[in-house]
Amino acid sequence: MPRDATLEDVARQAGVSLATASRVLNGSTRQVGRALRDRVEQAAAELGYTTNRAAQALARSASDILGLVVHDLSDPYFAEVANAVVRAAGRHGLSVMVGTTFRDPEAEIGYVATLRAQRVRAIVLAGSRSADPEVTARLRAEIDRFQGTGGRAALIGQDLLGVDTVVPDNHAGSRELAEALARLGHTRFAVLTGPPGLLTAADRTAGFAEGLASLGLPAPVLIPGPFDRDGGHAAARELLAAHGTEVTCVFAVNDVMAVGALAALRGAGVDVPGRISVAGFDDIPTLRDLTPALTTVRLPLAEMGTRAVELALGADPAGAEAARARVVLRESTRALT
Amino acid sequence: MPRDATLEDVARQAGVSLATASRVLNGSTRQVGRALRDRVEQAAAELGYTTNRAAQALARSASDILGLVVHDLSDPYFAEVANAVVRAAGRHGLSVMVGTTFRDPEAEIGYVATLRAQRVRAIVLAGSRSADPEVTARLRAEIDRFQGTGGRAALIGQDLLGVDTVVPDNHAGSRELAEALARLGHTRFAVLTGPPGLLTAADRTAGFAEGLASLGLPAPVLIPGPFDRDGGHAAARELLAAHGTEVTCVFAVNDVMAVGALAALRGAGVDVPGRISVAGFDDIPTLRDLTPALTTVRLPLAEMGTRAVELALGADPAGAEAARARVVLRESTRALT
DNA sequence: TAATCGCCGGAAAACGCTTTCCGTATCCGA
DNA sequence: TCGGATACGGAAAGCGTTTTCCGGCGATTA
Structure with a gap:
């Protein structure tokens, strides 16, 4: 197995010092004369030289x-x-x-x-x-x-x-969402809160609840669960079982949970948004192709x-x-x- | 700015040679006596030593x-x-x-x-x-x-x-899909083929066409376009414009295109699957939450x-x-x- | 008891690059 | 013509590891 060509191979083949070869091939503040520069470049091409980045990192300590x-x-x-x-x-x-x-x-x-x-x-x-x-x-x-x-x-x-x-801005975003949903006439909410002890989830839940409170609306029903699609699914089922009729709008603290919730509601024959409205958070790209398209709070992810x-x-x-x-x-x- | 502790620092602190320190901390076939081993480990802990992987890679050339x-x-x-x-x-x-x-x-x-x-x-x-x-x-x-x-x-x-x-197995998968769809009674197909010159796309198109041919069905309408969601969207629109009524089933050569096509059809007020059936390829996870859930060819991606x-x-x-x-x-x- | 073997510790030579430091050559203006 | 910059080439000392030797020592064997 032939080994990779090293800078030394190049230098030797070009008949120059290691220093010169390095300066030509891997950038430097220093100039190298035209003649030598050409020789080095040609040698490098002939040998198929590629800088060893690990070595470079070591030498440059960066x-x-x-x-x-x-x-x-x-x-x-x-x-x-x-x-x-x-x-x-x-x-x-x-x-x-x-x-x-x-x-x-x-x-x-x-x-x-x-x-x-x-x-x-x-x-x-x-x-x-x-x-x-x-x-x-x-x-x-x-x-x-x-x-x-x-x-x-x-x-x-x-x-x-x-x-x-x-x-x-999880807190403000959720708060605004709460306000927007209240403006639509909803008064009884549920929040699929994700796992306890996840700060993002907690912030969003808190912001939402605060928004409701500031409007004098009752506190939402809180249903914890995993932060992923299946967590949302399970939480939505739980919601239906426990509070099936009270709630008209559910906020899942992230979109993938909301997607799961949507599926669960559909599976249970609940019309969205006819009977229950659903909202998420993040605005992941896949959302726009869902039916119904999901209300959410957009974060500029990229x-x-x-x-x-x-x-x-x-x-x-x-x-x-x-x-x-x-x-x-x-x-x-x-x-x- | 303090620099990272090196193996040499550790060796000095433990009063052993570099070789010994290396053997203790970074694996080796060789054994090191209990006493020295402990000294080295303690020194490493005290200094917060972390192997420099770049240097290690260089030395090991791996x-x-x-x-x-x-x-x-x-x-x-x-x-x-x-x-x-x-x-x-x-x-x-x-x-x-x-x-x-x-x-x-x-x-x-x-x-x-x-x-x-x-x-x-x-x-x-x-x-x-x-x-x-x-x-x-x-x-x-x-x-x-x-x-x-x-x-x-x-x-x-x-x-x-x-x-x-x-x-x-793009070819066989598409072929089987064609057969399955034909079994549902479809006879006039369109394929959203993706870009010309993309081998995967070509294989899938060919397999599908072959499946149809082997059943004596007419060749599908072929609509090229980009390999992504928007490409599928555009291709579906084009399909509607050019062959709006002939086709009862469209196969997008990958799922993201199929999702785009679904959106385009919905946007145009075309019922899926009422008037046109849609199928994709890959079985990406998001598919199951679409309405209607998308027919596809599953690949074991993970x-x-x-x-x-x-x-x-x-x-x-x-x-x-x-x-x-x-x-x-x-x-x-x-x-x- | 001497010869042999295994173990284990250390010195030092890589690994492939960068960069400092030195030295020579060339150029400029006066 | 000379002094002083300036430009550029090379030797060599790192960068932080691994690994090959080599040597010493205690234990085994005959």
């Missing part, structure tokens, strides 16, 4: 890798964010190393450690963290160690003191990913930065006449 | 990174595959570096080059390649160079002579990703390997009475 950790790539929310992150990283000449945690906080911490070992240039952490202070502290410690030795990090989701964060990359790379210590959430009313919610 | 290149992470097909790849790689202790090409073959070649420069352990290429022989040859050459110096590669999709490949990783990592020269495709009839296709 890699060109950006780490990304998400919960689940097959969740459209993260897929969208990841897509934007990969794209933005590419624009900065960085490759992306991605990890999926499947919502296991331990895995998340582990991934940060792995990325730190890789000495990646920056880490983008997407997805909300747990409310468990002990776990959060450990994650925090891991990030601190990374940042302590020159690493950069940015989060998407919950603010984690002192780390640059793109924070979607933009958030892009912004996180810039935050993680940028020199400006931006601190926390809000991503505006916007209510989008579609067919799944109707006005009560 | 990285623990797996490269993955997909077209578009926000396409559920690739999201599903990528998810499985990341998971499978994790089981083998590898991290995944991912690139997205957005269907640009040049970008694909470029990414393979990047991954080669990174000296990744293996590369998994998902997504069908172009029919342009010149581009394919260049991609092939790039892969060859990678494999020529000990890299491993596996593809998902079209077979590329001599590279291990997981190939979905399994394909997992298998590709094993192919790329495994010692067994498996060659091309088929992934069985299975017709799944749902509500979007109805029997003609």
Whole structure:
């Protein structure tokens, strides 16, 4: 098995020093004379030389890798964010190393450690963290160690003191949604709240409840459950069983849950929005092709990913930065006449 | 800014040699005595030592990174595959570096080059390649160079002579779909073929047409267009404009196109499956929540990703390997009475 | 009891690149 | 003609690991 050509092979073949070959092939502030430059380039082409990035990273003590950790790539929310992150990283000449945690906080911490070992240039952490202070502290410690030795990090989701964060305006978005739905005439609501102890879910639930309260409406029925499609499905069934008739509108704290809820309601023969209106949160792309199209709160997912990359790379210590959430009313919610 | 603790720091603190520290902390065939082992471990803990993987990769000349290149992470097909790849790689202790090409073959070649420069352990290429022989040859050459110096590669999709490949049975799947639809009584079909020169799309179109021909049915109307949701939408509109009344069943060569077509038909007030039946291909997860639920040909997406990783990592020269495709009839296709 | 073997610790040479430091050659203006 | 920049080539010292030797030592064998 022939080994890859090294810079030394190139230098030898071109009859120049290692230093010169390096300067020609891998950028440098220094100039190299035309004649030698040509010789080196030709030698490199003949040998099919490709820079060994691992060696380069070691020598420069700076890699060109950006780490990304998400919960689940097959969740459209993260897929969208990841897509934007990969794209933005590419624009900065960085490759992306991605990890999926499947919502296991331990895995998340582990991934940060792995990325730190890789000495990646920056880490983008997407997805909300747990409310468990002990776990959060450990994650925090891991990030601190990374940042302590020159690493950069940015989060998407919950603010984690002192780390640059793109924070979607969950609270205000949900609150506005509540107001918009109330304007349609609804008064009795249910919220599929997701798991207790998930900050994003909690914020959205709180914002929604607050919106209702400020209008003098009764507090919503709260149904917890997993944060995914099947969780929404199950929660909706539970809702029907327990509070079948009282409620006219249900808010699932994220879109995939709302999709599951929609399926459950359809399965139970409940007309949406005829009998019950449904709303979600995030505005994942698949939503528009559902029947009925789902009312939701739009988050600029791609933009958030892009912004996180810039935050993680940028020199400006931006601190926390809000991503505006916007209510989008579609067919799944109707006005009560 | 303090720098990361190095192995040398650890060795000094523990009062042992570099060799010993390395053997303790980063695995080795060699044993280290109990006393020294403890000293090293304690020193490492005190200093917060983390192996520098770049340096390790250089010294071992073997990285623990797996490269993955997909077209578009926000396409559920690739999201599903990528998810499985990341998971499978994790089981083998590898991290995944991912690139997205957005269907640009040049970008694909470029990414393979990047991954080669990174000296990744293996590369998994998902997504069908172009029919342009010149581009394919260049991609092939790039892969060859990678494999020529000990890299491993596996593809998902079209077979590329001599590279291990997981190939979905597009032809047979489409053919069986055609037969199943014919059995429902349909005789006049349209196929939304995707772009000309995309092998996967061509295979599926051909298999479908062949199925019809073997039953003595007329050839389908062929409508080309982009391979994505909007492409399907546009193609369906075109179909309605040109052949509005003749056709009773349309096959979009992938699910995202079928979803777009469904939306277009709904937008045009065409009842599905009342007036036109619609079928797709892939069975992406979002399908089940559509109304009507979409008939499709199921591909074991996650399994394909997992298998590709094993192919790329495994010692067994498996060659091309088929992934069985299975017709799944749902509500979007109805029997003609 | 001497010869042999296994174990285990360390010195040092890679791995493939970057970058500092030095030295020589060339150019400019006076 | 000379002094001082300026430009550019190369030697060599890293970057943080792994791994090959080599040597010493205690235990086994004859």
